[in-house]
Amino acid sequence: MSFNVAKFALFLFTFVVFLLTSFVGLQWFSNRVVLVANAEKNVFTASLKSDFDNTENKNLSLPIDNGESSPKLPTVEISAQSALSMEFDGDGIKLLLQKDAQKILPIASLTKLMTALVVLENYNLSEKITISQLAMDQEGEQGDLKLGQVFSVKGLLYVMLMESSNRASFSLAERLGRGSFIKLMNDRAVALGLNNTQFQDVSGLSSASYSTASDLAILTNYLFKNYPLFREIISKKEYNLFLPDGLFHHRLINTNKFLGQSNIVGGKTGFTEAAGGCFMTIQQNQSEDSYRINIVLGAEDRFSEMQKIIDSQGNN
Numbered sequence: 001m002s003f004n005v006a007k008f009a010l011f012l013f014t015f016v017v018f019l020l021t022s023f024v025g026l027q028w029f030s031n032r033v034v035l036v037a038n039a040e041k042n043v044f045t046a047s048l049k050s051d052f053d054n055t056e057n058k059n060l061s062l063p064i065d066n067g068e069s070s071p072k073l074p075t076v077e078i079s080a081q082s083a084l085s086m087e088f089d090g091d092g093i094k095l096l097l098q099k100d101a102q103k104i105l106p107i108a109s110l111t112k113l114m115t116a117l118v119v120l121e122n123y124n125l126s127e128k129i130t131i132s133q134l135a136m137d138q139e140g141e142q143g144d145l146k147l148g149q150v151f152s153v154k155g156l157l158y159v160m161l162m163e164s165s166n167r168a169s170f171s172l173a174e175r176l177g178r179g180s181f182i183k184l185m186n187d188r189a190v191a192l193g194l195n196n197t198q199f200q201d202v203s204g205l206s207s208a209s210y211s212t213a214s215d216l217a218i219l220t221n222y223l224f225k226n227y228p229l230f231r232e233i234i235s236k237k238e239y240n241l242f243l244p245d246g247l248f249h250h251r252l253i254n255t256n257k258f259l260g261q262s263n264i265v266g267g268k269t270g271f272t273e274a275a276g277g278c279f280m281t282i283q284q285n286q287s288e289d290s291y292r293i294n295i296v297l298g299a300e301d302r303f304s305e306m307q308k309i310i311d312s313q314g315n316n
Helices: 002-053 108-122 153-163 166-174 178-191 213-226 228-235 302-313
Strands: 082-089 092-099 128-130 150-152 238-242 248-253 264-272 276-284 291-299
Touching: 082 213, 082 302, 092 302, 108 153, 108 166, 108 178, 108 213, 108 228, 108 264, 108 276, 128 153, 128 166, 150 153, 153 166, 153 228, 153 238, 153 248, 166 178, 213 228, 213 276, 213 291, 228 264, 264 302, 276 302, 291 302
Parallel strands: none
Antiparallel strands: 082 092, 082 291, 128 150, 238 248, 264 276, 276 291
């Protein structure tokens, strides 16, 4: 009898120990799940906050939405592969018109927008640059540069942005070395959040240099807001170019024939066989801090496509 009692007591003790162990284990596992979930939530929240608080990326991503929630946009028959019109002002960014604005395409001489940014951020504008044979080997005679001529960095910026000279852009990149310069271009693209942009050259002759209309709008806006010299250069219909020694070189003629029309205050043209016609314009609104950036990529006739976009907007 005493043996049976002892056996029952041992069984009861074992059962109680099992219950306590199970309960403690369950509590530990539950607390662990909560801790892990909270940790993941905190990491995700911190990641979002970090991206949002990055001063260079803040307010730069464009609200492109091709779904049913897209705002009602003007109906314009655009035959270009990609097109975009955005309004920028103190209150933010407004989408006015878009066609495949996130489509990755070669961008021809709109590449020179990033070339200009790297120069403006890293060069002394009065520094002198001599035109080399390698520069003269670049396609296109725009800018009328000659072997051995000496220009200031500022002068070459005018030649590059107004007449879209490939030799001017190459000469500017040569100062740092082509590879180092292109690395700076791509680093800058990353810093600005241009996630669909890649550069393989400084002029846009290579179809391996690509971007999107939305990325180019971000880049253009950054340049226009932060660099008065950029605004000055792209606003000129004509400009008398002098060499550093005071000798008159030639009268630059801007390739943007829309300047002065429909409140157009700047722009940049581009064309290659691979990219087709590319065109960016900036329209000033009545308010000083409000303007529109219009972009056309992959057009057979870049000027007529841009005119369609401008006409669709009506008066500012």
